[in-house]
Amino acid sequence: MFSLLPIVILTTSCRSSKEPVTEADFVKNTPPLLEEISISPAGEIYNDMTLTCGVTVVDPDEVIEADFKWEINGTSAGEGSMLDLNEAGVVPLDNITCIASAMDSEGASATDSITIGFSIQLVPRYWKLYDTRARPQTGRIGKYREI
Secondary structure, X not given: OOOEEEOOOXXXXXXXXXXXXXXXXXXXXXXXXXXXEEEEOOOOOEOOOEEEEEEEEEOOOOOOOOEEEEEEOOEEEEEXXXXXXXXXOOOOOOOEEEEEEEEOOOOOEEEEEEEEOOOOEOOOOOEEEEOHHHOOOOOOOOEEXXX
16 A cells, blocks of 8 residues: 655756646655564473564654564464563463564554464473382382472
8 A cells, every 4th residue: 555645846947837746746655564573582482481572664664663462372362572471371282473563654554473383381390209218117119209
């Protein structure tokens, strides 16, 4: 979608004031573009992490910042560039999507999204097997204890 913006042309030409203004006398609005959308950190993701969504907004007409929305399995999960997975209640096999959008002053807009399509890892619990045979008074062998 292109909008025409009037500009003032200062010139010393001898153009008649009766000549019509043409499209060449206007600057067209260029809609924004979103490039390189990403979610970080990359690699293994655990449910106690905070994800950050980033995108580059390109608009030669003006400086624009992106807005971000998050979805988990298609349901709204928050706004802003960051999502706390613990607060969002993420569980394994959830699909997490970041949606970035930008709109310029003329109403032209762009939207892009990225989805993490792999399972989220739960924060691991570390268990250590200790042998109770060293303590014959307990009579239990191979009891697990959380450390």
